[in-house]
Amino acid sequence: MTTHCLKIFSWALLMLVVLCLGFAGSAYAEKGGSGKDKSRGHDDRYEDSIHHDDAHESGRGAQSSDGGDDKLWVRIGDDDRSIITAFINDDHRRHCPPGLAKKNNGCLPPGIxxxxxxxxxxxxxxxxxxxxxxxxxxxxxxxxxxxVQVDKDILLIGEAAKKVVDAVTLISAVGE
Known part of the structure; x- marks a missing residue:
């Protein structure tokens, strides 16, 4: 019984490692940059979240395995950031106690x-x-x-490795 559980655990761990290695490229991708706004036929909401940085246009970039120069990084898009900010503002006005609301610290109790x-x-x-x-x-x-939501912050995380890619915090969203 123990050997069977150990085999299952080993396979699960191996699959987790393979998934993490698959996402390792995005873990080292540059945040920000000087990407050009190009329509590639994708959903417009993805265009705010996925950015391509062509090396010939910006003069820098990592060589991809197929011979092209293209970087890819992910962040919360401007449209999604606006939606989250509006939602947090409405929620904050309804649920933050008056004493914490005056402190303008995002409704966080002292010490948190x-x-x-x-x-x-x-x-x-x-x-x-x-x-x-x-x-x-x-x-x-x-x-x-x-x-996902952590306390009152909205995080964009990778599904496999749970790496925090970007966040909209209550403190930065309140009052915008």
Whole structure:
């Protein structure tokens, strides 16, 4: 029985490693950059979230395996960021106690700090929740990524490695 469980665990661990290696390229991708706004026939909401940086146009870039020069990085798109900000503002006005609202600290009680870092894996002890249905229906994450809620922050994380790619924090969204 123990040997069987060990084999299953070994295969699961191997699959996790393979998935993580598959996403390793995006883990080292440059955040930001000087991408050109090109229509590639994709959904417009993806255009805000996926950016291509052609090396011939910007003078830099990593050589891809097929001989082309193309970088790819993911972030929360401007449209999705606006939707999240509006949602957080409405939710903040309804649920933040007056004493914390005056402090303009994002309704965080004293001593509570962010429990994640952009660019790092979401720690295992951080509890995240799915987005409220009315917000999730308005957003469209890039395939392979998902929006989650940690406290009152909305994070874009990789589904496989749980790496925090981008975030809209309550503090940055309130009042915009």
């Amino acid at each position: 700090a962010k429990k994640y870092t952009i660019g790092q894996r979401l720690p295992d002890d951080v509890v995240w929740d799915p987005l409220p249905d009315d917000l999730r229906a308005r957003l469209k994450p890039v395939p392979g990524y998902q929006y």
